[in-house]
Amino acid sequence: MHIPDGFLDLDIAFAFYILSGIVLAISIIKAKNDLSDRKAPLVGMIAASIFAAQMLNWPIPGGTSAHFVGGALAGIILGPFAGCIAMASVLVIQALVFADGGITALGANIWNMGIVSVFVGYYAFKLLERRSVFVASAIAGWLGITLAAIFAGIEIGLSSSFDYSIAVTVPVMGIWHGLLGIVEGFVTAGVVSYIATSRPDILEKPATG
């Protein structure tokens, strides 16, 4: 769901640059407390893996394709602030090196996949993890990608190249990614469950109380 150049009006693109810039700045300040020197390599490893996983575009019968986004996964493993930095690194490299996602749309793409999916995924997981790590991370992954898609629908729907058809773009993006997001949920759940059993030290501690 990387938005290319030409889809967004420049004022909308600019507004999302500002919004994403603010959240990234806060994340950099907040991540300082989360990130020990030991955890910095993990941020690199997660970002590289998500980059590579996003290259795998799965053809879905019926004419659609989809790839894993990984925002919720990054948030759950790294915490929301470092997760957001990992995702922003992926999106910046995709835009600058591979022209995947427009230069003008980079702020919006970071907002959707690097901020919304990360924070929503993280908090959904935290809310539910004491019931079941698998279910919590599956819901987090699904919600993360679906809400990111809805935001993409809002941004393009508000832009004039889509003829102000927000009533079409939001449901179409939301419904499609709500379906494709089931895969995102299962992949997120699989990876988080595996890490929770094999390397629980990597994950943030569950909230107590």
Added chain:
Amino acid sequence: MFSKKFWIVLGVLIILSPLFAYAADLVGYSEPLENIAEKLGAEEKTLYEGILPDYSVPGLDMTSGTLISAVVGALITMGVAFGVAKVISR
């Protein structure tokens, strides 16, 4: 510093990338965003080509181009994310 399991996972993902590129090329499917854009007549404007446009190396075949893109992209992404995290954690 970077675990062995990570390199294995990354290696597998990278090796799979040309396979998926080939499959995507074969069926010609596109993402929901591209599908709605086409339906509503929105057009993509190329303002910038990138260095490895669309995960390919200009002049190389698709398989090697995708593979090189995956390796280069994953390593740069790892370097940037690790570097930023390292600087922040100081």
